[in-house]
Amino acid sequence: MLSRVASHLYWLSRYLERAENMARILDVGASLALLSGDGDETSAIEPLVITDTLEPFRATGRPATPEQVARYLAWDPTHPSSIVNCLEASRENARAVRGSITSEMWENINDTWLQLAAKRAGGAEPADAGYFEWVKERSHLFRGVTFATIRRDQPYQFIRLGTFLERADNTARILSVKQARQPSALGGDDLTDHYRLSAVLRSVSSLEAYRDTYRDAIDARRVAELLIFDPTLPRSLRFCFDEVVRNLRELPQAPARTARRLAAHMHALLEHGALDDVDGVGLDAFLQRFLRNNVRLGEAVHAAYMELK
Amino acid sequence: MSESALTPLSAPPGIFDEMFDAAHAPRPHYRDYADWLAAISADHMAAKRAEADLIFRRIGITFAVYGEQGGTERLIPSDVVPRIIAADEWDRLEKGLVQRVTAINRFLADIYHGREILRAGLIPEEQILSNGQYAAAMIGTRVPRDVYAHIVGVDIVRHGDGTYYVLEDNLRVPSGVSYMLSNRKMMMRLFPDLFRRYRVRPVEHYPALLLQTLRAAAETDSPTVVLLTPGRFNSAYFEHAFLAQQMGVELVEGQDLFVKDACVYMRTTDGPKRVDVIYRRIDADFIDPLAFRPDSMLGVPGLMAAYRLGNVAICNAVGTGVADDKSIYPYVPDMIRFYLGEEPILRNVPTWQCRQPEDLAHVVAHLGELVVKEVHGAGGYGMLVGPTSSAQEIADFRVRLLADPENYIAQPTLALSSCPTFVEEGVAPRHIDLRPFVLVGREIRIVPGGLTRVALRRGSLVVNSSQGGGTKDTWVVDAPGGFEAAP
Numbered sequence: 141m142l143s144r145v146a147s148h149l150y151w152l153s154r155y156l157e158r159a160e161n162m163a164r165i166l167d168v169g170a171s172l173a174l175l176s177g178d179g180d181e182t183s184a185i186e187p188l189v190i191t192d193t194l195e196p197f198r199a200t201g202r203p204a205t206p207e208q209v210a211r212y213l214a215w216d217p218t219h220p221s222s223i224v225n226c227l228e229a230s231r232e233n234a235r236a237v238r239g240s241i242t243s244e245m246w247e248n249i250n251d252t253w254l255q256l257a258a259k260r261a262g263g264a265e266p267a268d269a270g271y272f273e274w275v276k277e278r279s280h281l282f283r284g285v286t287f288a289t290i291r292r293d294q295p296y297q298f299i300r301l302g303t304f305l306e307r308a309d310n311t312a313r314i315l316s317v318k319q320a321r322q323p324s325a326l327g328g329d330d331l332t333d334h335y336r337l338s339a340v341l342r343s344v345s346s347l348e349a350y351r352d353t354y355r356d357a358i359d360a361r362r363v364a365e366l367l368i369f370d371p372t373l374p375r376s377l378r379f380c381f382d383e384v385v386r387n388l389r390e391l392p393q394a395p396a397r398t399a400r401r402l403a404a405h406m407h408a409l410l411e412h413g414a415l416d417d418v419d420g421v422g423l424d425a426f427l428q429r430f431l432r433n434n435v436r437l438g439e440a441v442h443a444a445y446m447e448l449k
Numbered sequence: 450m451s452e453s454a455l456t457p458l459s460a461p462p463g464i465f466d467e468m469f470d471a472a473h474a475p476r477p478h479y480r481d482y483a484d485w486l487a488a489i490s491a492d493h494m495a496a497k498r499a500e501a502d503l504i505f506r507r508i509g510i511t512f513a514v515y516g517e518q519g520g521t522e523r524l525i526p527s528d529v530v531p532r533i534i535a536a537d538e539w540d541r542l543e544k545g546l547v548q549r550v551t552a553i554n555r556f557l558a559d560i561y562h563g564r565e566i567l568r569a570g571l572i573p574e575e576q577i578l579s580n581g582q583y584a585a586a587m588i589g590t591r592v593p594r595d596v597y598a599h600i601v602g603v604d605i606v607r608h609g610d611g612t613y614y615v616l617e618d619n620l621r622v623p624s625g626v627s628y629m630l631s632n633r634k635m636m637m638r639l640f641p642d643l644f645r646r647y648r649v650r651p652v653e654h655y656p657a658l659l660l661q662t663l664r665a666a667a668e669t670d671s672p673t674v675v676l677l678t679p680g681r682f683n684s685a686y687f688e689h690a691f692l693a694q695q696m697g698v699e700l701v702e703g704q705d706l707f708v709k710d711a712c713v714y715m716r717t718t719d720g721p722k723r724v725d726v727i728y729r730r731i732d733a734d735f736i737d738p739l740a741f742r743p744d745s746m747l748g749v750p751g752l753m754a755a756y757r758l759g760n761v762a763i764c765n766a767v768g769t770g771v772a773d774d775k776s777i778y779p780y781v782p783d784m785i786r787f788y789l790g791e792e793p794i795l796r797n798v799p800t801w802q803c804r805q806p807e808d809l810a811h812v813v814a815h816l817g818e819l820v821v822k823e824v825h826g827a828g829g830y831g832m833l834v835g836p837t838s839s840a841q842e843i844a845d846f847r848v849r850l851l852a853d854p855e856n857y858i859a860q861p862t863l864a865l866s867s868c869p870t871f872v873e874e875g876v877a878p879r880h881i882d883l884r885p886f887v888l889v890g891r892e893i894r895i896v897p898g899g900l901t902r903v904a905l906r907r908g909s910l911v912v913n914s915s916q917g918g919g920t921k922d923t924w925v926v927d928a929p930g931g932f933e934a935a936p
Contacts, residue, residue, distance in 0.1 A: 143717060144702065236680075239700045240694075
């Protein structure tokens with residue numbers, strides 16, 4: 141297939157996944173803010189820390205309230221990864237390759253875009269739970285339509301690569317920020333701790349999975365173990381890399397030696413590793429290294445298939 | 450709108466009404482439709498139209514309008530009342546189109562090689578050789594089977610007496626066929642009962658015929674065909690993507706192609722892949738910055754060299770524009786007589802060439818009655834429709850005309866036929882034209898009908914989608930003929 145088409149498909153799914161992740165972070169952030177009361181700026185800006193956007197947010201001069209943070213990340217036209225920009229970018233990429241995806245996929249993503257226009261009509265721009273639910277649902281729908289209609293061939297593989305590279309990035313970021321804030325340092329009690337950790341799990345649709353797996357109180361180490369190593373959980377790093385490696389294997393081999401080598405290395409750490417290995421370097425260092433490698437892998441995939449030589 | 454039945458209005462005198470005869474009785478091929486319509490309420494029709502709009506918007510069958518803000522995507526209004534053509538009329542139109550397009554291809558091969566028509570003195574030599582659309586690069590370059598215009602969209606209108614006239618032969622990158630296909634799909638979905646009443650000749654196989662046509666343009670056995678688009682910001686992008694998908698060929702932009710050792714390749718995830726046929730949907734001027742416009746970002750450097758060596762086919766060929774230029778149009782009947790030894794089946798509209806002093810004098814004296822067009826104009830821009838223009842507009846146009854008479858031709862204002870159309874006031878007559886799509890491969894194929902464009906404003910004669918026009922599904926039905934004046 142055309143290199144340019146591969147690039148559009150890959151970014152179409154990365155942007156959609158990014159929009160969904162942003163909605164997840166904001167949704168959980170909003171419910172946490174209700175728990176922690178008004179004065180806690182640290183909670184309010186947490187979505188900005190996770191997405192590395194604290195500085196540009198400060199530059200807008202908005203007050204750091206949960207509501208303003210949510211509006212910024214959901215609707216700000218100057219923020220390249222705001223939900224609205226991600227959905228627009230996703231649709232633009234789809235429009236560029238509407239001949240390479242099924243008509244159901246195109247109609248679904250175009251319909252999302254039309255509904256988005258209706259939601260912002262008259263400056264309404266909602267940033268509440270209902271809106272975040274909608275974003276998640278549209279993303280789920282697109283994945284479902286994709287799953288049900290497209291041939292398992294290169295377009296599918298590039299779409300899947302985009303989804304899982306983006307998702308791995310997101311899970312690692314959430315884990316890194318949430319775990320870095322030691323609950324004790326906040327003077328939190330067991331109850332606050334419980335809500336914080338269950339919020340992490342809910343933001344990656346894993347609360348039920350945790351209960352089923354551990355059948356015990358929510359504990360920070362187990363949360364990390366689940367989100368990093370569990371092979372059955374669709375948002376764990378391990379699961380994401382099973383998919384990355386599988387899809388890379390289906391694509392033409394010759395141009396992608398660097399990407400495949402790096403992916404295999406990252407995958408091996410997740411497949412054969414355990415929490416004890418992480419303890420050696422520290423969770424945060426482990427996650428930071430993972431995030432850096434994930435960026436390098438994205439670049440290698442790009443160089444292999446999408447750059448116009 | 451109401452629950453009362455729709456009572457279609459007839460066209461005013463002097464206008465040919467496609468549906469009704471002079472006594473307001475439905476013509477034979479419209480009788481079943483008229484019966485059906487009599488039982489339909491305005492509310493029902495409005496609901497159907499709303500459903501169609503919703504589906505078109507969801508599918509993204511939209512059109513970007515020049516001069517509007519970026520990101521503007523508009524629907525081309527699709528009317529829910531079909532335009533119906535009786536089979537015997539269509540069969541005659543089809544013969545006329547085959548004849549016309551055959552002669553035009555003979556003409557193109559001739560002017561780039563032997564120039565017999567010029568030597569015979571039928572067309573002034575300087576009108577061809579100094580024409581901006583005459584492609585010097587094509588002189589002496591052979592194209593497979595001598596086919597230059599593979600895809601032709603011929604604009605046909607119907608005068609007050611019912612006679613069909615050819616208004617324009619679009620030989621460069623005619624568009625609109627995707628609307629023909631979408632309209633049919635939509636009408637079958639909205640009104641399945643109508644398709645049980647009528648045997649409408651199918652058009653859905655157009656993409657298959659187009660692919661056959663494009664494959665036949667190559668000399669190789671199983672050629673790789675691509676569709677070259679300027680990209681998603683082009684107004685006709687929907688059509689490009691649609692046709693590529695329907696044919697199962699790659700939709701490429703200039704940056705996806707490159708030329709190596711005088712062969713054309715596309716950049717793929719598997720490495721370079723050879724391309725044999727390019728269905729270009731960009732102007733020939735833009736296809737190769739080395740050969741034509743150096744500022745073109747849309748083209749492929751070196752493409753012309755590969756083309757001239759016969760290593761790639763381009764459809765339509767480079768240099769076809771010289772034959773659909775409005776200054777050459779008046780000679781098409783002569784071409785038919787010269788190359789085929791036949792009398793033209795389809796009529797040309799009488800045309801005054803402002804380059805000729807006596808014609809210019811006539812045009813200047815009758816500006817208020819005529820339609821004056823730029824020789825290279827398209828899309829309804831830069832033209833004067835005398836009868837609907839103000840005195841000031843006519844005066845302004847006269848200045849432009851006199852400053853550069855060679856740039857203009859004039860034609861009588863045709864009383865375009867009208868067809869009942871669902872508008873605010875109910876079902877009322879609106880002016881229409883017809884663009885059949887002619888495919889020239891190993892043989893000439895035309896799907897029955899084509900695209901009917903309709904001027905939605907009352908009294909307007911401008912059907913262009915860029916100027917408030919809409920479209921209609923066009924049916925060729927096996928019913929006894931309506932009316933057509935003898936040629």
